[in-house]
Amino acid sequence: MKFFLDTANLDEIAKAASYGFLDGVTTNPSLMAKEGIASQEERIKEICKLTDGPVSAEALSTDVPGMLAEARRLAGLAPNVAVKLPLTMAGLEATKSLSAEGIKINLTLIFSPLQALLAAKAGAHFTSPFVGRLDDIGQDGMDLVEQIIGIYNNYAYETEVIVASIRHPQHVLRAALMGADIATIPFKVIEQLAKHPLTDKGLASFLADYEKASKK
Ligand code: E4P
Numbered sequence: 001m002k003f004f005l006d007t008a009n010l011d012e013i014a015k016a017a018s019y020g021f022l023d024g025v026t027t028n029p030s031l032m033a034k035e036g037i038a039s040q041e042e043r044i045k046e047i048c049k050l051t052d053g054p055v056s057a058e059a060l061s062t063d064v065p066g067m068l069a070e071a072r073r074l075a076g077l078a079p080n081v082a083v084k085l086p087l088t089m090a091g092l093e094a095t096k097s098l099s100a101e102g103i104k105i106n107l108t109l110i111f112s113p114l115q116a117l118l119a120a121k122a123g124a125h126f127t128s129p130f131v132g133r134l135d136d137i138g139q140d141g142m143d144l145v146e147q148i149i150g151i152y153n154n155y156a157y158e159t160e161v162i163v164a165s166i167r168h169p170q171h172v173l174r175a176a177l178m179g180a181d182i183a184t185i186p187f188k189v190i191e192q193l194a195k196h197p198l199t200d201k202g203l204a205s206f207l208a209d210y211e212k213a214s215k216k
Contacts, residue, residue: 024053048078058084067094099123120157130165
């Protein structure tokens with residue numbers, strides 16, 4: 001299972017790389033805005049220097065000619081850029097052309113299994129179901145991931161599933177149990193994955209016992 005980091009923050013990306021948990025990065029316009037970035041191209045280039053894995057940069061155009069031009073420009077920034085397009089009819093049409101040119105497309109804002117089916121049929125390299133946002137409206141976002149994996153397995157589609165909009169470690173656990181290809185994870189959730197109170201308690205008592213014994 002691959003771990004992508006869902007951020008545009010360079011310190012977080014460098015830290016995740018030093019932990020050895022950085023198989024790629026996903027960004028979006030909101031994550032760029034959070035870093036105070038108005039024009040994303042320089043930041044995408046900087047991120048691509050920190051990882052050889054795919055780095056998703058989101059196009060802002062909503063019409064096909066705009067998406068094509070923007071995606072080609074973003075893909076030219078570094079060899080590992082994947083371009084995010086929204087799952088709209090325009091996004092699907094642009095994906096067909098861009099995938100044929102060898103540009104990796106990540107179809108984003110996926111909220112239904114049929115949207116994911118269309119993404120695979122259009123030739124998207126990645127599909128990004130947003131699980132947390134479905135949870136937020138009272139649905140179980142991980143059910144969507146299970147359905148998408150089932151459909152892709154039925155037809156041997158090669159589109160990789162990126163579980164996105166992850167809010168907590170349980171999302172990562174369920175994604176792993178379902179065999180999702182990738183989880184794109186906020187930095188704080190990566191750190192939470194390592195935490196267990198019994199680990200902290202056990203370590204404290206091992207160190208205390210050793211300290212006691214060494215004073216005898
Ligand atoms: C995925 O690629 C998106 O950047 C992200 O996971 C969206 O998450 P959010 O719902 O927390 O904004």
